[in-house]
Amino acid sequence: MDTLPTTATPAATATTSGSPRLFRGWLVVAGAFAVTFVGFGSAYTFSAFVESLQKDFNASRGSVSLVFSLAGFLYFGLGVLSGPLADRWGSRRLAVAGMLLVGLGLAAASRAQSLVQVYLAYGLGVGLGVGASYVPVVGAVQRWFLRRRGFASGLAVSGIGVGTLAMPPLASWLIDTQGWRHAYLVLGVLAAVVGTGLALLVENDPRGRGLGPDGDPPQPQSLSSAPAGFTVREALRTRRFIGLYAACLVCSFGLFVPFVHLVPYALDHGVAPGSAVLLLAMIGIGSTAGRFVLGGLADRMGRALALMLMFAGMALSLLVWAMSGGFAGLAVFAFAYGVFYGGFVALLPALVMDYFGGRHIGAIIGVLYTSVAVGTLVGPSAAGFAFDVSRSYLLPILASAAANFAAMGLLMAMPKSSTSS
Template sequence: MTSPNTLDTSTARPPRHRFFHGWLVVAGAFAVMFVGFGCAYTFSAFLEALQHDFGASRGEVSLVFSLAGFLYFGLGVFSGPLADRWGARRLAIAGMVFVGLGLVLASQARSLTQIFWAYGLGVGLGVGASYVPVLGAVQRWFVRQRGFASGLAVSGIGVGTLAMPPLASWLIDTLGWRDAYLALGVLAAVVGVGMALLVENDPRTRGLGPDGDPPKALASTALPPGASVREAVGSGRFAGLYAACLISSFGLFVPFVHLVPYALDHGVAASSAVLLLGAIGVGSTAGRFFLGGLADRMGRHYALPLMSAGMALSLVVWAMSGGLWGLALFAFAYGVFYGGFVALLPALVMDWFGGRHIGAIIGILYTSVAIGTLIGPSAAGFAFDLTRSYLLPILVAIGANVVAAGLLLAMAQRGRRAVQSAF
């Protein structure tokens, strides 16, 4: 028998940690994506200089980004399973080394072909090795706040898009494009590798459960619950999500490559044109940070089609704009919905298929984005070379997002009817 003033430790709940270590994992993921995607999205700032120095067409130069984009989404099919087996930290460190090395080698290139291999392979392999693993790691550390945490982590992409292109433009004006690539490469290796050390795969290795709750009665070596890769990939949900992502991605990254050249073609000063990528970054950061938390409350399966519809509407603004302020409005709005889309996608995958093989499942899903990224930006460049206009690529991007929104909404409605019929 215990006295009234004595705590019965047999029934007391384990104390909550004041600071949940999962937020350090989020910080590491944020930094890895800031460095990787920030460096990748500086490409538009280099496009004119590369086109001038190597006497290349806009479509030919755009192929460099398309290769990098194909790799950093397509390689998730390998890096995801490797992270499930080896841990996300090792993959993130290797990825940051590849990004830095690729940029350093690009600074020494003497032909567009050498840029193609140095930048395309270096940045592509680097982001591809790190992106899906750190995304998967964040999903395992959270349940109740998964949308918010995922949005905060991937907001590193938005902040990188805000900060890195203006930095690259300043470096190009000050040092020339070669030394600009060299400086970015050193930055990527030092900051990226240092922050990648914060990434950890599973809260149970620290005796924690998701969100800082006490861990459930599972052996520390047990796999997290969830579908196998075969079960997930063979499901109708995955097929619909894959199709929607594939269709949407044909236009997803066209603004990241061609918005600055479009603005220059319409008389916008170079110093202002590069800031348009920053506007995408501001919007993207806001979308990832705020829409992720909002979707936790309204339902992520309904929020995702709204993101595709929002991108379609913002692309209409681009098609109708030629001045700086209209393009800035488009860039910010597009960034908001693009950021929300990227934040919600991995969280929705975790909702539907669990965490057992989250890295592998996200990696396979992102091959859809890889295909679209390989085709979309370069096709837009070649379309411009033929027509001297970006109208056709913009209209294709609008249509792709409308179709993707319809597919995602149909899946959400079908899931709702299935839940209702179960009761």
């Protein structure tokens, strides 16, 4: 009796009865999309909770903003650990663990009896959960693609934009109908069930399926050798990495200020609560468009140049915010900022892969994101405390715009080749 072969050739894995099969890399992208949708979508609902937390705990805007800053510091800073762990253990395990932590953190926040307990539940749960999952899934996507890496990376992290579009209005509706505690509980269940289930689609490397990037046949040596590229120590010594790190650090002081303070700003200027929350959805719409459109465009025009344009675009859109007080102007700002912010998030991992290869991509991205962690810890909370003192957001908004212009200048000064410093 004839027996089936135990291993499939690349051609066999690519076809069934002569018809092309879906490249597995797109399922990895789908898993990464779900993880970023649930993780960041849950995190970016925070602006909808600010007013409720202020009232229930009699807290200042700066102290409430610190909840998000702590979570942001952790979910970007933890990448320095989760990246190497994913390189060693695989991205799927980290993604599943992260989604469970997000769910537990949100559920615990629903039971908080003080703002300190919100710091611990939301800050640690969401912060550690997103931190455990984000860098591993983004790093995994980079290994599965070469020619369409910018587009695939943009598609994967467009989950952040779609999550920002869908989750804040959902949270606002839950707060209005059931209260903020039940809202956190519902979001926690959603994160644990949907996020964990779809995180199982993530796989670390196409070589495990006998494939090369983009579904091409693997190179003869690629199944038995490590991916090419820099070690972490080698990458950190290059002027390119130093330039990227400095640019991301400076930019991130203002990067997430709108995600925390746009809704309170709108409410302060007389915008109705329902419309104010929709501004976050506008950021989500713009962010989704930016990740889809600008990721593919950057593949053609050059990702380094495109990243500079993202910084310039965020800076200019922040100036629009500074001049806006009504819903229409704020909506224009929110959409434009979302486009360029989404492009920034989509391009950065792909540019790291371009510069340093896939050998330790997760670890290198993780180290790079510590720059964003520091800025996120400082920026949103500093903006809140500045408002508490001056009763105005003008200075934080202008400082955020200046930070993006400075980041663009740092990239312009970066060397064209990865030479050691």
